[in-house]
Amino acid sequence: MLTIQGLECGYGRMKVLEAIDFEVGAESVGLFGPNGAGKTTLISAIMGMVKPWKGTIELDGQKINGTETYSIARMGVALVPQERELFPGMSVEDNLMLGAAYIPHAKDDIPAQIEKIYAMFPILKERRTQLAGTMSGGQQRMLAIGRALMSKPRLLILDEPSLGLQPSIVAEVFDVLKSLKSSVSILVTEQNVRESLRAIDRGYVLENGRIVLADSAEGLKTNPYVIKSYLGI
């Protein structure tokens, strides 16, 4: 579905990513690495918010370098950003509806789609008239995921979904990702490697803008370098 080859990009004259070869098929893929490694930059390049200097980004064989973000969204890619970007002064249900509003293949199916999201997250149904900004951090994260799913994506990208959440909620978030695995391709960036490994099939480790390791979840779990640097107690 998503194929990246030889990607290089950055900000101004500062190079952030170099020689990135990266792929997401019908699977769930993790992108791991410390703060500042370039995870968000890679996602921004996929979403058309950072322009590639070199290399290609393809979606189903179609080159999307330089494509506008709204077109990429219409092609079936949804992002749950690191900053939640909900509309805090709007209700839960209005936030959900906005997730589909500008996506042609989703906007005719809003009522049925909302019911699906409510079935997945009963708390959102309970709170559907509540203002998004008054919900707890965990509930807002679920709402952000629900809103992204409203666009009926083929590829769901989540940028550090566990950030700032208490451990019990983190586990819930990864349970949700695990349950979504069979219906949508997933790309998730995380610093919390331990928790995410149970929700993904495969992962990449990004350090200083380069991919230093790519393996199955099982392979990463038992890799001495990963254990030492990312799973250490």
Ligand SMILES: Nc1ncnc2c1ncn2[C@@H]1O[C@H](COP(=O)(O)OP(=O)(O)O)[C@@H](O)[C@H]1O
């Ligand atoms: N908008 C920006 N302008 C300039 N530099 C940026 C910008 N966003 C990120 N950077 C820099 O790019 C590098 C990678 O950042 P980022 O992609 O956010 O890493 P990560 O998501 O892995 O923490 C860092 O050195 C960061 O300071």
Ligand SMILES: [Mg+2]
């Ligand atoms: Mg980031």
